Amino acid sequence: MNARSSKLLDTQTWPQAMTFAAFRQTVPIDEKSVYKLFFETNTDQIKVQNPKVAIPKLKLILVCMFRISARRGFHAMSLRDLCEATGLSMGAMYNYIISKEQLAKMVTEMVGVTFVDVNQPLLPAIGEPELRLEALIRAHIYMAELFQPWYFFVYMETKNLSPDHIKRAKQVEENMLNEVRAVILEGARAGIYLPLDSKLVAAACQSLIQDWYLKSWHFKGSCVDATAYADFVLDSIHRLLKYHR
Amino acid sequence: MNARSSKLLDTQTWPQAMTFAAFRQTVPIDEKSVYKLFFETNTDQIKVQNPKVAIPKLKLILVCMFRISARRGFHAMSLRDLCEATGLSMGAMYNYIISKEQLAKMVTEMVGVTFVDVNQPLLPAIGEPELRLEALIRAHIYMAELFQPWYFFVYMETKNLSPDHIKRAKQVEENMLNEVRAVILEGARAGIYLPLDSKLVAAACQSLIQDWYLKSWHFKGSCVDATAYADFVLDSIHRLLKYHR
DNA sequence: AATAAGCGAGCGAGCGCTCGCTCGTCAAGT
Protein backbone atom coordinates (compact mmCIF):
# COMPACT_ATOMS: atom_id res chain seq x y z
CA MET A 1 0.00 0.00 0.00
CA ASN A 2 1.51 3.37 -0.95
CA ALA A 3 1.39 6.58 1.08
CA ARG A 4 -1.37 8.10 -0.97
CA SER A 5 -3.94 5.33 -0.65
CA SER A 6 -2.98 4.88 2.99
CA LYS A 7 -3.79 8.54 3.53
CA LEU A 8 -7.14 8.10 1.85
CA LEU A 9 -7.98 5.16 4.04
CA ASP A 10 -6.77 6.98 7.14
CA THR A 11 -9.93 9.03 6.93
CA GLN A 12 -11.63 5.87 8.18
CA THR A 13 -9.67 5.43 11.39
CA TRP A 14 -10.93 3.74 14.54
CA PRO A 15 -12.47 4.97 16.77
CA GLN A 16 -13.54 8.01 14.76
CA ALA A 17 -15.17 5.61 12.31
CA MET A 18 -16.61 2.65 14.21
CA THR A 19 -16.80 0.15 11.38
CA PHE A 20 -15.14 -3.24 11.32
CA ALA A 21 -12.99 -2.13 8.39
CA ALA A 22 -11.69 0.87 10.33
CA PHE A 23 -11.00 -1.28 13.37
CA ARG A 24 -9.12 -3.84 11.34
CA GLN A 25 -6.89 -1.15 9.85
CA THR A 26 -6.10 0.40 13.20
CA VAL A 27 -5.56 -2.64 15.39
CA PRO A 28 -1.89 -3.72 15.17
CA ILE A 29 -2.59 -7.44 14.69
CA ASP A 30 -5.02 -9.42 12.59
CA GLU A 31 -6.00 -13.05 12.03
CA LYS A 32 -2.93 -13.61 9.81
CA SER A 33 -0.15 -11.80 11.64
CA VAL A 34 -1.24 -13.21 15.00
CA TYR A 35 0.80 -16.35 14.45
CA LYS A 36 3.98 -14.30 14.08
CA LEU A 37 3.16 -12.60 17.36
CA PHE A 38 2.39 -15.96 18.91
CA PHE A 39 5.82 -17.22 17.87
CA GLU A 40 7.64 -14.16 19.17
CA THR A 41 5.78 -14.22 22.47
CA ASN A 42 6.69 -17.86 23.05
CA THR A 43 10.16 -18.29 21.50
CA ASP A 44 11.48 -19.66 24.79
CA GLN A 45 8.94 -22.48 24.68
CA ILE A 46 9.44 -23.41 21.02
CA LYS A 47 12.49 -25.43 19.97
CA VAL A 48 12.33 -24.51 16.28
CA GLN A 49 14.00 -21.11 16.05
CA ASN A 50 13.84 -20.27 12.35
CA PRO A 51 10.78 -18.00 11.96
CA LYS A 52 10.32 -18.87 8.30
CA VAL A 53 9.84 -22.49 9.31
CA ALA A 54 8.22 -22.06 12.70
CA ILE A 55 5.49 -19.51 11.96
CA PRO A 56 3.72 -21.40 9.16
CA LYS A 57 3.94 -24.63 11.15
CA LEU A 58 2.56 -22.97 14.26
CA LYS A 59 -0.27 -21.61 12.21
CA LEU A 60 -0.97 -25.08 10.88
CA ILE A 61 -0.89 -26.59 14.36
CA LEU A 62 -3.14 -23.94 15.90
CA VAL A 63 -5.66 -23.96 13.06
CA CYS A 64 -5.98 -27.75 13.25
CA MET A 65 -6.17 -27.61 17.03
CA PHE A 66 -8.97 -25.02 16.90
CA ARG A 67 -10.90 -27.13 14.41
CA ILE A 68 -10.63 -30.40 16.33
CA SER A 69 -11.20 -28.76 19.72
CA ALA A 70 -14.29 -26.95 18.52
CA ARG A 71 -15.77 -30.23 17.32
CA ARG A 72 -14.75 -32.60 20.10
CA GLY A 73 -13.14 -30.59 22.86
CA PHE A 74 -9.46 -30.07 23.58
CA HIS A 75 -9.24 -32.87 26.11
CA ALA A 76 -10.80 -35.37 23.71
CA MET A 77 -8.27 -34.44 21.03
CA SER A 78 -5.23 -36.70 21.25
CA LEU A 79 -1.86 -35.50 20.05
CA ARG A 80 -1.98 -38.31 17.52
CA ASP A 81 -5.15 -36.75 16.11
CA LEU A 82 -3.36 -33.42 15.90
CA CYS A 83 -0.30 -35.01 14.28
CA GLU A 84 -2.45 -36.68 11.65
CA ALA A 85 -4.34 -33.46 10.94
CA THR A 86 -1.18 -31.38 10.60
CA GLY A 87 0.88 -34.04 8.83
CA LEU A 88 3.59 -33.71 11.47
CA SER A 89 5.20 -36.57 13.33
CA MET A 90 5.08 -36.93 17.08
CA GLY A 91 8.70 -35.79 17.35
CA ALA A 92 8.20 -32.76 15.13
CA MET A 93 5.14 -31.74 17.12
CA TYR A 94 7.21 -31.70 20.29
CA ASN A 95 9.64 -29.28 18.66
CA TYR A 96 6.79 -26.76 18.78
CA ILE A 97 5.15 -27.48 22.10
CA ILE A 98 6.36 -28.23 25.61
CA SER A 99 3.32 -30.31 26.46
CA LYS A 100 -0.29 -30.62 25.50
CA GLU A 101 -1.37 -28.61 28.52
CA GLN A 102 1.16 -25.87 27.76
CA LEU A 103 -0.23 -25.53 24.25
CA ALA A 104 -3.63 -24.69 25.68
CA LYS A 105 -2.06 -22.31 28.19
CA MET A 106 -0.16 -20.40 25.51
CA VAL A 107 -3.43 -19.80 23.67
CA THR A 108 -5.36 -18.66 26.74
CA GLU A 109 -2.45 -16.44 27.76
CA MET A 110 -2.42 -14.89 24.29
CA VAL A 111 -6.11 -14.08 24.46
CA GLY A 112 -6.11 -13.02 28.12
CA VAL A 113 -3.02 -10.83 28.06
CA THR A 114 -1.88 -9.90 24.55
CA PHE A 115 -5.30 -9.33 23.04
CA VAL A 116 -6.36 -7.18 25.97
CA ASP A 117 -3.14 -5.16 25.82
CA VAL A 118 -3.61 -4.56 22.13
CA ASN A 119 -7.19 -3.47 22.60
CA GLN A 120 -6.75 -1.17 25.58
CA PRO A 121 -5.09 1.87 23.90
CA LEU A 122 -7.74 1.86 21.18
CA LEU A 123 -10.53 2.71 23.60
CA PRO A 124 -11.34 6.35 24.38
CA ALA A 125 -10.74 6.80 28.11
CA ILE A 126 -12.81 9.95 28.40
CA GLY A 127 -15.80 11.45 26.62
CA GLU A 128 -19.52 10.82 26.32
CA PRO A 129 -20.59 7.60 28.08
CA GLU A 130 -22.64 6.65 25.04
CA LEU A 131 -19.62 6.92 22.75
CA ARG A 132 -17.39 5.01 25.16
CA LEU A 133 -19.94 2.25 25.54
CA GLU A 134 -20.17 1.96 21.78
CA ALA A 135 -16.38 1.79 21.40
CA LEU A 136 -16.15 -0.79 24.17
CA ILE A 137 -18.79 -3.08 22.71
CA ARG A 138 -17.74 -2.71 19.10
CA ALA A 139 -14.09 -3.32 19.92
CA HIS A 140 -15.01 -6.58 21.63
CA ILE A 141 -17.23 -7.78 18.82
CA TYR A 142 -14.65 -6.86 16.20
CA MET A 143 -11.86 -8.58 18.14
CA ALA A 144 -14.10 -11.63 18.41
CA GLU A 145 -14.65 -11.48 14.66
CA LEU A 146 -10.91 -11.36 13.93
CA PHE A 147 -10.00 -14.09 16.40
CA GLN A 148 -13.16 -16.17 16.67
CA PRO A 149 -11.40 -19.56 17.05
CA TRP A 150 -9.15 -18.16 19.77
CA TYR A 151 -12.01 -16.74 21.83
CA PHE A 152 -14.13 -19.83 21.34
CA PHE A 153 -11.29 -22.04 22.49
CA VAL A 154 -10.65 -19.99 25.61
CA TYR A 155 -14.33 -19.89 26.53
CA MET A 156 -14.70 -23.63 26.19
CA GLU A 157 -11.39 -24.87 27.56
CA THR A 158 -10.38 -22.48 30.33
CA LYS A 159 -12.06 -24.56 33.02
CA ASN A 160 -9.70 -27.48 32.32
CA LEU A 161 -6.55 -25.53 33.15
CA SER A 162 -4.75 -25.00 36.44
CA PRO A 163 -6.61 -23.06 39.15
CA ASP A 164 -4.50 -19.91 38.81
CA HIS A 165 -5.09 -19.83 35.06
CA ILE A 166 -8.81 -20.18 35.67
CA LYS A 167 -8.72 -17.30 38.12
CA ARG A 168 -6.85 -15.10 35.66
CA ALA A 169 -9.31 -15.88 32.87
CA LYS A 170 -12.26 -15.15 35.14
CA GLN A 171 -10.71 -11.84 36.09
CA VAL A 172 -10.34 -10.86 32.43
CA GLU A 173 -14.05 -11.56 31.95
CA GLU A 174 -14.90 -9.74 35.17
CA ASN A 175 -12.83 -6.71 34.16
CA MET A 176 -14.66 -6.41 30.88
CA LEU A 177 -17.97 -6.72 32.72
CA ASN A 178 -16.97 -4.00 35.16
CA GLU A 179 -15.84 -1.68 32.39
CA VAL A 180 -19.23 -1.93 30.73
CA ARG A 181 -20.94 -1.55 34.07
CA ALA A 182 -18.93 1.55 34.98
CA VAL A 183 -19.91 3.31 31.76
CA ILE A 184 -23.56 2.39 32.25
CA LEU A 185 -23.48 3.70 35.80
CA GLU A 186 -21.82 6.90 34.63
CA GLY A 187 -24.53 7.33 32.03
CA ALA A 188 -27.19 6.74 34.64
CA ARG A 189 -25.63 9.31 36.95
CA ALA A 190 -25.53 11.80 34.09
CA GLY A 191 -29.23 11.21 33.51
CA ILE A 192 -28.68 9.78 30.02
CA TYR A 193 -29.53 6.22 30.97
CA LEU A 194 -32.32 4.71 33.02
CA PRO A 195 -31.35 3.61 36.52
CA LEU A 196 -31.63 -0.11 35.73
CA ASP A 197 -29.72 -2.87 37.47
CA SER A 198 -26.29 -2.21 35.95
CA LYS A 199 -25.00 -5.69 36.80
CA LEU A 200 -27.77 -7.40 34.86
CA VAL A 201 -27.49 -5.03 31.90
CA ALA A 202 -23.71 -5.48 31.75
CA ALA A 203 -24.11 -9.26 31.92
CA ALA A 204 -26.64 -9.10 29.08
CA CYS A 205 -24.17 -7.03 27.04
CA GLN A 206 -21.45 -9.55 27.62
CA SER A 207 -23.75 -12.40 26.68
CA LEU A 208 -24.65 -10.77 23.37
CA ILE A 209 -20.99 -10.14 22.60
CA GLN A 210 -20.04 -13.71 23.45
CA ASP A 211 -22.75 -14.99 21.13
CA TRP A 212 -20.78 -13.60 18.22
CA TYR A 213 -17.94 -16.05 18.72
CA LEU A 214 -19.83 -18.85 20.44
CA LYS A 215 -22.51 -19.20 17.76
CA SER A 216 -20.72 -17.71 14.77
CA TRP A 217 -21.86 -20.64 12.61
CA HIS A 218 -25.40 -19.50 13.28
CA PHE A 219 -24.85 -15.93 12.12
CA LYS A 220 -22.72 -16.78 9.09
CA GLY A 221 -25.72 -18.64 7.74
CA SER A 222 -27.86 -15.52 8.09
CA CYS A 223 -25.59 -13.18 6.13
CA VAL A 224 -25.08 -10.94 9.17
CA ASP A 225 -21.58 -9.50 9.32
CA ALA A 226 -19.72 -8.18 12.36
CA THR A 227 -20.66 -4.55 11.76
CA ALA A 228 -24.34 -5.40 11.31
CA TYR A 229 -24.33 -7.51 14.46
CA ALA A 230 -22.61 -4.76 16.44
CA ASP A 231 -25.24 -2.35 15.09
CA PHE A 232 -27.95 -4.66 16.35
CA VAL A 233 -26.39 -5.09 19.80
CA LEU A 234 -25.87 -1.36 20.22
CA ASP A 235 -29.38 -0.56 19.03
CA SER A 236 -30.75 -3.08 21.55
CA ILE A 237 -28.70 -1.68 24.42
CA HIS A 238 -29.72 1.80 23.38
CA ARG A 239 -33.42 0.91 23.41
CA LEU A 240 -32.97 -0.83 26.73
CA LEU A 241 -31.09 1.94 28.51
CA LYS A 242 -32.37 5.20 27.08
CA TYR A 243 -35.44 7.18 28.10
CA HIS A 244 -38.27 7.12 25.60
CA ARG A 245 -40.43 10.16 26.02
CA MET B 1 -50.45 -31.44 51.14
CA ASN B 2 -54.20 -31.86 51.75
CA ALA B 3 -57.02 -30.91 49.40
CA ARG B 4 -57.84 -27.70 51.21
CA SER B 5 -54.39 -26.14 51.10
CA SER B 6 -53.95 -27.38 47.56
CA LYS B 7 -57.10 -25.48 46.61
CA LEU B 8 -55.76 -22.35 48.19
CA LEU B 9 -52.50 -22.62 46.30
CA ASP B 10 -54.32 -23.45 43.09
CA THR B 11 -55.22 -19.80 42.86
CA GLN B 12 -51.54 -19.37 41.94
CA THR B 13 -51.49 -21.74 38.99
CA TRP B 14 -49.21 -21.46 35.98
CA PRO B 15 -49.65 -19.89 33.51
CA GLN B 16 -52.32 -17.66 35.05
CA ALA B 17 -49.74 -16.60 37.63
CA MET B 18 -46.33 -16.43 35.98
CA THR B 19 -44.15 -16.72 39.06
CA PHE B 20 -41.54 -19.36 39.67
CA ALA B 21 -43.56 -20.68 42.62
CA ALA B 22 -46.62 -21.17 40.44
CA PHE B 23 -44.58 -22.86 37.75
CA ARG B 24 -42.97 -25.21 40.22
CA GLN B 25 -46.37 -26.28 41.55
CA THR B 26 -47.81 -26.90 38.12
CA VAL B 27 -44.94 -28.66 36.36
CA PRO B 28 -45.16 -32.42 37.01
CA ILE B 29 -41.47 -32.89 37.89
CA ASP B 30 -38.99 -30.99 39.99
CA GLU B 31 -35.31 -31.17 40.88
CA LYS B 32 -35.99 -33.95 43.41
CA SER B 33 -38.47 -36.21 41.62
CA VAL B 34 -36.50 -36.03 38.38
CA TYR B 35 -34.27 -38.89 39.45
CA LYS B 36 -37.29 -41.17 39.83
CA LEU B 37 -38.34 -40.23 36.31
CA PHE B 38 -34.78 -40.78 35.12
CA PHE B 39 -34.83 -44.28 36.58
CA GLU B 40 -38.22 -45.16 35.08
CA THR B 41 -37.24 -43.80 31.67
CA ASN B 42 -34.08 -45.90 31.60
CA THR B 43 -34.98 -49.13 33.46
CA ASP B 44 -33.85 -51.19 30.49
CA GLN B 45 -30.36 -49.71 30.73
CA ILE B 46 -29.97 -50.04 34.50
CA LYS B 47 -29.19 -53.44 36.03
CA VAL B 48 -30.32 -52.55 39.56
CA GLN B 49 -34.09 -52.99 39.53
CA ASN B 50 -35.13 -52.11 43.07
CA PRO B 51 -36.28 -48.45 42.91
CA LYS B 52 -35.61 -47.90 46.59
CA VAL B 53 -31.97 -48.75 45.99
CA ALA B 54 -31.55 -47.47 42.46
CA ILE B 55 -33.10 -44.00 42.66
CA PRO B 56 -30.96 -42.62 45.53
CA LYS B 57 -27.84 -44.12 43.96
CA LEU B 58 -28.66 -42.65 40.57
CA LYS B 59 -29.17 -39.30 42.21
CA LEU B 60 -25.78 -39.62 43.88
CA ILE B 61 -24.09 -40.60 40.63
CA LEU B 62 -25.71 -37.82 38.60
CA VAL B 63 -25.08 -35.12 41.19
CA CYS B 64 -21.41 -36.07 41.44
CA MET B 65 -21.14 -36.28 37.67
CA PHE B 66 -22.66 -32.81 37.27
CA ARG B 67 -20.25 -31.39 39.81
CA ILE B 68 -17.10 -32.92 38.33
CA SER B 69 -18.14 -32.25 34.73
CA ALA B 70 -18.91 -28.61 35.47
CA ARG B 71 -15.44 -28.17 36.91
CA ARG B 72 -13.32 -30.22 34.52
CA GLY B 73 -15.52 -31.39 31.68
CA PHE B 74 -17.17 -34.76 31.23
CA HIS B 75 -14.40 -36.18 29.08
CA ALA B 76 -11.74 -35.23 31.61
CA MET B 77 -13.70 -36.98 34.37
CA SER B 78 -12.58 -40.60 34.67
CA LEU B 79 -14.95 -43.23 36.00
CA ARG B 80 -12.47 -43.74 38.83
CA ASP B 81 -12.99 -40.11 39.78
CA LEU B 82 -16.73 -40.68 39.71
CA CYS B 83 -16.41 -43.88 41.77
CA GLU B 84 -14.36 -42.10 44.39
CA ALA B 85 -16.79 -39.19 44.56
CA THR B 86 -19.83 -41.44 44.90
CA GLY B 87 -18.17 -44.02 47.14
CA LEU B 88 -19.16 -46.78 44.72
CA SER B 89 -16.85 -49.43 43.34
CA MET B 90 -16.19 -49.88 39.66
CA GLY B 91 -18.44 -52.94 39.55
CA ALA B 92 -21.30 -51.22 41.36
CA MET B 93 -21.06 -48.27 39.01
CA TYR B 94 -21.51 -50.57 36.06
CA ASN B 95 -24.73 -51.87 37.58
CA TYR B 96 -26.15 -48.39 36.93
CA ILE B 97 -24.63 -47.47 33.60
CA ILE B 98 -24.03 -49.25 30.30
CA SER B 99 -20.99 -47.18 29.47
CA LYS B 100 -19.58 -43.76 30.16
CA GLU B 101 -20.84 -42.48 26.82
CA GLN B 102 -24.32 -43.87 27.44
CA LEU B 103 -24.48 -42.05 30.76
CA ALA B 104 -24.00 -38.75 28.97
CA LYS B 105 -26.54 -39.75 26.33
CA MET B 106 -29.19 -40.59 28.92
CA VAL B 107 -28.82 -37.13 30.39
CA THR B 108 -28.98 -35.31 27.04
CA GLU B 109 -31.95 -37.46 26.03
CA MET B 110 -33.70 -36.57 29.28
CA VAL B 111 -33.22 -32.86 28.69
CA GLY B 112 -33.89 -32.95 24.95
CA VAL B 113 -36.99 -35.15 25.00
CA THR B 114 -38.54 -35.52 28.43
CA PHE B 115 -38.07 -31.95 29.60
CA VAL B 116 -39.47 -30.60 26.36
CA ASP B 117 -42.47 -32.97 26.53
CA VAL B 118 -43.18 -31.91 30.08
CA ASN B 119 -42.97 -28.25 29.18
CA GLN B 120 -45.03 -28.29 26.01
CA PRO B 121 -48.59 -28.67 27.45
CA LEU B 122 -47.93 -25.85 29.91
CA LEU B 123 -47.59 -23.26 27.17
CA PRO B 124 -50.67 -21.42 25.89
CA ALA B 125 -50.96 -22.30 22.20
CA ILE B 126 -53.23 -19.37 21.38
CA GLY B 127 -53.80 -15.88 22.69
CA GLU B 128 -51.99 -12.55 22.75
CA PRO B 129 -48.45 -12.77 21.32
CA GLU B 130 -47.17 -10.79 24.25
CA LEU B 131 -48.60 -13.27 26.75
CA ARG B 132 -47.36 -16.26 24.79
CA LEU B 133 -43.88 -14.81 24.53
CA GLU B 134 -43.85 -14.22 28.26
CA ALA B 135 -44.98 -17.79 28.98
CA LEU B 136 -42.38 -19.17 26.57
CA ILE B 137 -39.49 -17.25 28.08
CA ARG B 138 -40.51 -17.68 31.70
CA ALA B 139 -41.07 -21.41 31.26
CA HIS B 140 -37.55 -21.79 29.89
CA ILE B 141 -35.94 -19.77 32.62
CA TYR B 142 -37.88 -21.59 35.32
CA MET B 143 -37.03 -24.97 33.85
CA ALA B 144 -33.39 -23.89 33.75
CA GLU B 145 -33.67 -22.88 37.39
CA LEU B 146 -35.08 -26.26 38.41
CA PHE B 147 -32.62 -28.28 36.37
CA GLN B 148 -29.58 -26.01 36.09
CA PRO B 149 -26.95 -28.79 36.26
CA TRP B 150 -28.78 -30.77 33.58
CA TYR B 151 -28.99 -27.89 31.15
CA PHE B 152 -25.42 -26.82 31.83
CA PHE B 153 -24.20 -30.34 31.19
CA VAL B 154 -26.06 -30.66 27.91
CA TYR B 155 -24.85 -27.28 26.68
CA MET B 156 -21.23 -28.09 27.43
CA GLU B 157 -21.05 -31.77 26.50
CA THR B 158 -23.39 -32.27 23.56
CA LYS B 159 -20.65 -31.71 21.01
CA ASN B 160 -18.73 -34.75 22.23
CA LEU B 161 -21.54 -37.19 21.47
CA SER B 162 -22.35 -39.12 18.30
CA PRO B 163 -23.31 -37.09 15.23
CA ASP B 164 -27.00 -38.02 15.36
CA HIS B 165 -27.22 -36.97 19.01
CA ILE B 166 -25.60 -33.67 18.13
CA LYS B 167 -28.13 -33.14 15.35
CA ARG B 168 -31.01 -33.88 17.68
CA ALA B 169 -29.72 -31.50 20.33
CA LYS B 170 -29.22 -28.76 17.75
CA GLN B 171 -32.78 -29.27 16.54
CA VAL B 172 -34.12 -28.86 20.07
CA GLU B 173 -32.29 -25.55 20.34
CA GLU B 174 -33.44 -24.55 16.86
CA ASN B 175 -37.06 -25.40 17.68
CA MET B 176 -37.00 -23.20 20.73
CA LEU B 177 -35.47 -20.41 18.68
CA ASN B 178 -38.15 -20.77 16.03
CA GLU B 179 -40.96 -20.76 18.59
CA VAL B 180 -39.71 -17.46 19.97
CA ARG B 181 -39.23 -16.13 16.47
CA ALA B 182 -42.73 -17.12 15.37
CA VAL B 183 -44.34 -15.25 18.25
CA ILE B 184 -42.21 -12.18 17.57
CA LEU B 185 -43.16 -12.26 13.90
CA GLU B 186 -46.82 -12.66 14.82
CA GLY B 187 -46.55 -9.65 17.10
CA ALA B 188 -44.87 -7.65 14.35
CA ARG B 189 -47.62 -8.59 11.90
CA ALA B 190 -50.23 -7.52 14.44
CA GLY B 191 -48.49 -4.16 14.77
CA ILE B 192 -47.66 -4.72 18.44
CA TYR B 193 -43.94 -5.17 17.86
CA LEU B 194 -41.42 -3.29 15.79
CA PRO B 195 -40.39 -4.98 12.53
CA LEU B 196 -36.88 -5.83 13.74
CA ASP B 197 -34.77 -8.72 12.50
CA SER B 198 -36.66 -11.53 14.23
CA LYS B 199 -33.75 -13.97 13.93
CA LEU B 200 -31.40 -11.70 15.82
CA VAL B 201 -33.95 -10.84 18.47
CA ALA B 202 -34.81 -14.50 19.00
CA ALA B 203 -31.12 -15.36 19.25
CA ALA B 204 -30.66 -12.61 21.83
CA CYS B 205 -33.61 -14.01 23.82
CA GLN B 206 -32.10 -17.45 23.78
CA SER B 207 -28.75 -16.08 24.85
CA LEU B 208 -30.25 -14.32 27.85
CA ILE B 209 -32.13 -17.46 28.85
CA GLN B 210 -29.01 -19.60 28.53
CA ASP B 211 -27.13 -17.18 30.74
CA TRP B 212 -29.34 -18.22 33.61
CA TYR B 213 -27.93 -21.75 33.65
CA LEU B 214 -24.52 -21.08 32.12
CA LYS B 215 -23.53 -18.37 34.59
CA SER B 216 -25.80 -19.20 37.50
CA TRP B 217 -22.87 -18.82 39.92
CA HIS B 218 -22.68 -15.21 38.81
CA PHE B 219 -26.31 -14.43 39.58
CA LYS B 220 -26.48 -16.34 42.84
CA GLY B 221 -23.84 -13.96 44.15
CA SER B 222 -26.03 -10.99 43.25
CA CYS B 223 -29.16 -12.14 45.11
CA VAL B 224 -31.16 -12.26 41.88
CA ASP B 225 -33.68 -15.10 41.84
CA ALA B 226 -35.30 -16.78 38.85
CA THR B 227 -38.43 -14.65 38.92
CA ALA B 228 -36.43 -11.42 39.15
CA TYR B 229 -34.18 -12.50 36.29
CA ALA B 230 -37.18 -13.46 34.15
CA ASP B 231 -38.68 -10.06 34.96
CA PHE B 232 -35.49 -8.40 33.77
CA VAL B 233 -35.31 -10.41 30.55
CA LEU B 234 -38.95 -9.75 29.74
CA ASP B 235 -38.63 -6.06 30.49
CA SER B 236 -35.59 -5.90 28.21
CA ILE B 237 -37.35 -7.72 25.38
CA HIS B 238 -40.36 -5.51 25.88
CA ARG B 239 -38.30 -2.33 25.65
CA LEU B 240 -36.52 -3.72 22.61
CA LEU B 241 -39.61 -4.81 20.69
CA LYS B 242 -42.36 -2.38 21.59
CA TYR B 243 -43.10 0.99 20.08
CA HIS B 244 -42.36 3.96 22.30
CA ARG B 245 -44.46 6.87 21.31
C1' DA C 1 -31.45 -71.21 49.55
C1' DA C 2 -31.87 -67.95 46.12
C1' DT C 3 -31.40 -63.67 44.31
C1' DA C 4 -29.87 -58.79 44.23
C1' DA C 5 -26.24 -55.75 44.76
C1' DG C 6 -21.51 -54.58 45.54
C1' DC C 7 -16.63 -55.36 45.12
C1' DG C 8 -11.85 -54.49 43.06
C1' DA C 9 -7.90 -56.78 40.74
C1' DG C 10 -6.88 -57.04 36.23
C1' DC C 11 -7.33 -56.64 30.91
C1' DG C 12 -6.12 -54.48 26.51
C1' DA C 13 -6.23 -50.17 24.24
C1' DG C 14 -4.81 -45.74 23.82
C1' DC C 15 -2.83 -41.79 26.10
C1' DG C 16 1.12 -38.05 26.56
C1' DC C 17 5.67 -37.98 25.88
C1' DT C 18 10.83 -39.45 24.84
C1' DC C 19 14.82 -40.47 22.40
C1' DG C 20 18.00 -42.44 19.18
C1' DC C 21 18.03 -41.78 14.67
C1' DT C 22 17.95 -39.76 9.61
C1' DC C 23 18.28 -36.27 6.36
C1' DG C 24 19.06 -31.83 3.93
C1' DT C 25 21.44 -27.45 4.36
C1' DC C 26 25.28 -24.54 4.47
C1' DA C 27 29.44 -22.30 6.17
C1' DA C 28 34.32 -23.37 6.99
C1' DG C 29 38.39 -25.63 5.56
C1' DT C 30 41.29 -27.30 1.94
Place this chain on the structure above:
DNA sequence: ACTTGACGAGCGAGCGCTCGCTCGCTTATT
Protein backbone atom coordinates in the same frame (compact mmCIF):
# COMPACT_ATOMS: atom_id res chain seq x y z
C1' DA D 1 35.30 -26.22 -6.69
C1' DC D 2 35.04 -29.82 -3.68
C1' DT D 3 34.81 -31.97 0.89
C1' DT D 4 33.43 -32.05 5.46
C1' DG D 5 30.98 -31.84 9.64
C1' DA D 6 27.95 -29.40 12.72
C1' DC D 7 23.24 -28.33 13.07
C1' DG D 8 18.26 -27.57 12.67
C1' DA D 9 14.27 -30.11 11.80
C1' DG D 10 11.66 -34.24 11.31
C1' DC D 11 10.74 -39.01 12.29
C1' DG D 12 8.18 -42.96 14.70
C1' DA D 13 8.73 -47.09 17.68
C1' DG D 14 8.23 -47.62 22.21
C1' DC D 15 7.97 -46.23 27.31
C1' DG D 16 5.15 -45.83 31.55
C1' DC D 17 0.79 -44.93 32.70
C1' DT D 18 -4.28 -44.30 32.93
C1' DC D 19 -8.32 -45.14 30.69
C1' DG D 20 -13.01 -47.61 30.10
C1' DC D 21 -14.59 -51.84 31.11
C1' DT D 22 -15.05 -57.04 32.78
C1' DC D 23 -15.74 -60.86 35.72
C1' DG D 24 -15.31 -64.14 39.40
C1' DC D 25 -16.25 -63.51 43.84
C1' DT D 26 -18.40 -61.82 48.40
C1' DT D 27 -22.00 -59.75 51.13
C1' DA D 28 -26.84 -58.37 52.07
C1' DT D 29 -31.73 -59.17 51.65
C1' DT D 30 -35.74 -61.86 51.55
